[in-house]
Amino acid sequence: MENLFPIIQNGVHNDPKKERYQRKPFIEANSLEVSLSHLQNGCIIPVFSKDNERTISHQEFIDITMIACSEALGGLMVEHPEIRVSHQIKGRTPNAIHKPVPELLESEKTIYYERMAFIARVPSIIETIGGNPITLTIGGVRSYNTENLYQKKSPEKFKVFIGFQNLVCCNLCVSSDGFIEEMKASNMEELFKKIYSFVESFQAEKQLVMMRQFSQYCLTDHQFAQFIGRCKLYQALPKMQKKLIPELSFNDSQFNTVVNDYYHDESFCKNELGDINLWKLYNLFTQANKSSYIDTFLQRNLNAIEITQGLVEALSSPVSKYDWFLS
Structure with missing residues (x-):
């Protein structure tokens, strides 16, 4: 052997x-x-x-x-x-x-x-x-x-x-x-x-279909600001309230990286109107995830795609458990 x-x-x-x-x-x-x-x-x-x-x-x-x-x-x-x-x-x-x-x-x-x-x-x-x-x-x-x-x-x-x-x-x-x-x-x-x-x-092919869908949805500048604000509130929520909301495993410094890259990243920044499609937003999160330690890296990478899928759901469905992030 x-x-x-x-x-x-x-x-x-x-x-x-x-x-x-x-x-x-x-x-x-x-x-x-x-x-x-x-x-x-x-x-x-x-x-x-x-x-x-x-x-x-x-x-x-x-x-x-x-x-x-x-x-x-x-x-x-x-x-x-x-x-x-x-x-x-x-x-x-x-x-x-x-x-x-x-x-x-x-x-x-x-x-x-x-x-x-x-x-x-x-x-x-x-x-x-x-x-x-x-x-x-x-x-x-x-x-x-x-x-x-x-x-x-x-x-x-x-x-x-x-x-x-x-x-x-x-x-x-x-x-x-x-x-x-x-x-x-x-x-x-x-x-x-x-x-x-x-x-x-x-x-x-199943994953490819899902990720191609990200390009079809956008957040406006206002929605992006609302989303990031909710993300920063998430860690401070009472335990009972947090249980009612989908998990978010990124930390505050990584959200700061996402915000900075929203304005400055050459490949995935917002357009001239301030809109950003979810494929680009997803890549801002996976880019920020590079600052994670080895033992949490894959779990946060998975969380990035779950959150992006959730935003697709919130933008396309009248009722979604991810509505809290945009409300």
Whole structure:
């Protein structure tokens, strides 16, 4: 089982130098971009302390996801992954146990990353919405802090998604049908089977139809101001009242980013009349979401599409649970 899924750093991927669009990070806050080879060769693998059973490593999770995606899509090529990490855990080798920190050699230091997120594009599946090219994208998040590493080995938790990436801004577009918040697996074979089944069942056209609909609806300058005002009120609402309103998981600084980009973003700002269509508003939210930490990034990305769908409902239906945001 150890060699069932070989490392594919030189396998199914494109040459990043051949990308047609300028690549921007898909997430920025408190994270660092690393290579697959760094995870393979520069990081140790945590274990469950009571039985010394190793965890599924970050690089194995990435490899399994990419292979499962390629096979589920009939052998389509998957590009080289973009990997972001945070919360570095440092250690040292036994021979350096008594050395002062300034005297430690690089070979005597050990590290691994508690949290990791990655994406990989499927470049042959590309569509256009609102004049923006979007491509099918697979990815996932792994957080060791959700595992009890002080006990015996147990099923490990992973977050997996398949959706689209806007190539203009590299914002991710994730829907509820394309996101599993907690996928549990005890070994790599089980993880592969679950990811394969998940990717195979994903209905890409359903998400595309939904997102194309966003371009057909607009908020006026007044409605946008009303919406943002309600969003800022949301966190201060009494608990009982908040339960009656759809969830909003973005924070105040992210709403400030949305407002700033409403006026100044080159691709998604308002028009000369102050109107903004919901496709652009959706991208303002996914852009602001790049400031989220790895462990909340996917949930907020999903919330962005839920809120935008809710605005469509509020604008097109006489009665909607999202009316509060525009009233």
